[in-house]
Amino acid sequence: MAGGITETGELYSPLVGLVYMFNLIVGTGALTMPRAFAAAGWAVSLALIAFLGFMSYMTTTFMIEAMAAANAQLRWKRREQEEVDDSDSSSEYSNDNDVLCRGRSEPESKPICRSVKRSAGHVDHFDIVERVEMGQMASMFFNKGGVNMFYVCIIVYLYGDLAIYAAAVPMSLMEVTCGNHSCGAGGLKYNDTDPCWGSVSREDAYRVFLTAFMLLVGPFTFFNAQKTKYLQIFTSLMRWIAFTMMIVFAVIRISKGTGEGRPPAASLSGVPNLFGVCVYSFMCQHSLPSLVTPISDKRRVGVLVLADYVLILVFYVLLSLTAILCFDGSLLYDMYTLNFTDNCAVLDVPFLRYFLGLFPVFTISTNFPIIAVTLRNNWKTLFHRDGGAYPWVVDRVVFPLITLIPPVTVAFCTHNLETLVGITGAYAGTGIQYVVPSCLVYYGRRRLQPVMGGDAVNKHRSPFHHNLWVWFVLLWAASCLMFVTANIILTETHKGP
Template sequence: MAGGITETGEPYSPFVGLVYMFNLIVGTGALTMPKAFATAGWVVSLALISFLGFMSYMTTTFMIEAMAAANAQLRWKRREQDEVNDNDSTSDYSDDDITGRGRCEPETKPILSILCCHGASLVLPERSGGHVDHFDIAERVEMGQMASMFFNKVGVNMFYICIIVYLYGDLAIYAAAVPISLMEVACGNHSCSAGGVKYNDTDPCWGPVARKDAYRVFLAVFTLLMGPFTFFNAQKTKYLQILTSLMRWIAFTMMIILALIRIGKGAGEGRPPAASLSGVPNLFGVCVYSFMCQHSLPSLVTPISEKKRVGVLVLADYVLILGFYALLSFTAIFCFDSSLLYDMYTLNFTDNCNVLDVPFLRYFLGLFPVFTISTNFPIIAVTLRNNWKTLFHRDGGTYPWVVDRVVFPLITLVPPIVVAFCTHNLESLVGITGAYAGTGIQYIVPALLVFYARRHVEPVLGRDAVNKHGSPFRHTVWVWFVVLWAAFCLMFVTANIILTDTKK
């Protein structure tokens, strides 16, 4: 019906949902993974990415279960409100006559109150005479809304702080990736006489202009072109999604095939170590960032027309993504010498004719991140701006025009641009974003959401209620395992950063 389409978006098949999830997860993080693999060693990298893929799959099932519980809560809230309205409009009948279960005074109860004073059935008849599936994911409930439903005020504020920090990291990564790609294309040696030599920031680009200065010029141009979108509302169109997805797949497939061809010819230069623990903390952050999809699951899963096999589809997606990441990274680390791998993997094909001797294709790969990332930057910026507004929102209050249209956009845009101006080390930016804010969004928030969702729903629907979208990791032990794992990872990454700074 029209209302459903308004809330959930245009419905699509489970297979299309699988493709959308694949495209959502496989993004910018994948381009930084080869360098992280080479630094940490191929055995350690394969083991860690497999485990982190499993952990991300687990929390994805937590999110889907929490979405179903949130739908059940909203559905029951509306049912109670309908009963209140019926009681008010049929005063010549008693409550006992209408409900057949005694007076429960639903208007005095919270959203998820006990079903009835003397017991009630799990599935109640709809007014049309049919049955309602309380756990049907029919309405899109975003992560922030779920947090407000299941967390207390402190928990809600902590969630918004976490998502804001993550989005800031996202914007900083995007703001650095585009100028880096433009700098490499503009300053690279496209005559191929360099043979894949890696340049330094102080090397010249245009006469006396150094490469780092060219990077900052491109950053300023990028800010002037993309920054104004932060002050308005930007919407991603269907055709833009199709175009960027097509470019992404052409680029990734091309890089894998080119690396395989070179390795097959015996020209591979990579001799990666089996293990190097010093690279593990950064690899952890890159992998967490590269498996991130939990914050977008409500918009992704809700429009799927047939959700009976959504759990199988999610598992298949994660298996495919894990295989894809392993293929991309392994072909990279055995094709290129570790010291020559760029933070942005596409740049290894830009000025190396030994790998790719077609100028048009070299420019395509060099500029690929520019087109795909530039289309995402305004969307992420507007999302961050709106989260800031929600964090400081007061019920019934409005912001002055200057605060709403100037202050919030500026505090959204300025910090990531400043970070990108100070550093363009994409591996570190992705690692830090994934290790800290990414850990909260991917592990802690989904685990706590499903824990408190179960506690909210059980008093209403009873212990015998079966959530058809329930996670296969049903036991509470799994929830606390995720939380403890996240806490351990945060302490490990922090300790490693402190030790590294102390050595320097």
């Protein structure tokens, strides 16, 4: 995720790129959104999710512009090096019109001479042909402190991701195995202290499944794991089937007039958590280099990204509204799929109930090793970006352990997915989705303007190209963090000792 420049890989059409982006964004966060909608009220939720979708789209265009700027800077540096090499091999004395504007000892911000620009010919330096990951862009455009802050932010976000995944799988298994599937008490919610298997409580069963999950999936963190094409196709197919089923069955129940949901229009106490859930649910900025670079025709990539966000917004609204109208808000689970596993009034086909209940197990289990390996590699990069080898014990034991232990500990302490998603999205998610893209595009523009001159136009420039938009995003991010933090403090204060 936060590596260096990598090969583009196999190209695919813009339509395939649109599907990949949709699949990346619509994930675990979508399953926690219905409960957050119910807590904040339908009117407030609709307004907030529409605005946050717009903000995420804006920073996505920032990221694409920054990717183009990074490609341009790499090309200029290569061309400059070629010119320097040519000048070193030529005569020491030359006409002033043939001398390079910048040699080895000149500052990088000094403009490149016209002769170099003419030699570039018809090459568009802003073509996105090299995959420059977010961490590499941070190294190109930020100072050392900024680079370190980026890695801290991405690491915290990945920890939150792993904690969510580590809790979601055993919780789904616990609900499927301990829930009531006899259709006699559909929709009944249980306490963690209720029995599951004899004297074994539901909470104990959750921890048993969490331990088993870590023993089966955790070891992949000690090795390299890569997502294959067929695995992606499988998980995407499972996702589409599951989400479509939930929407269709909820609509059927609502159309029959048997829906139990009576959601309020507004409840401000649920807004902070909804904010975090929505930020997390629109997250894709950290993976854009891997998604956009292989697109064969990028002339309309901006239109495709806009279409993707509109589709995702409609999908989220449809999923959440049908959920809060179909189910009583107080009975909505943190993981929405679980509302179908023991409620035969909505779904009375046992196989389909088990399929939806186990859906997060199949999809999340395949993603967990990928995220864990990515986090492990970011830890390595943070401490040793200049290269070199770590001792075997540090490389193969210490880094995997510091990757696994914190999220597993959090998952052992709580399986409240709504809170985990909300906190991860509100804090680390705000940094990755708002702050980092805004800073990348801002400093990318400042870096390239004196180098390439005013006549160089970035064809992937964001529609929000005025710097006021950058400052607006940063101000919004800071305001949200203060609001969420103040709300948490007030909530804890009201709870008392």
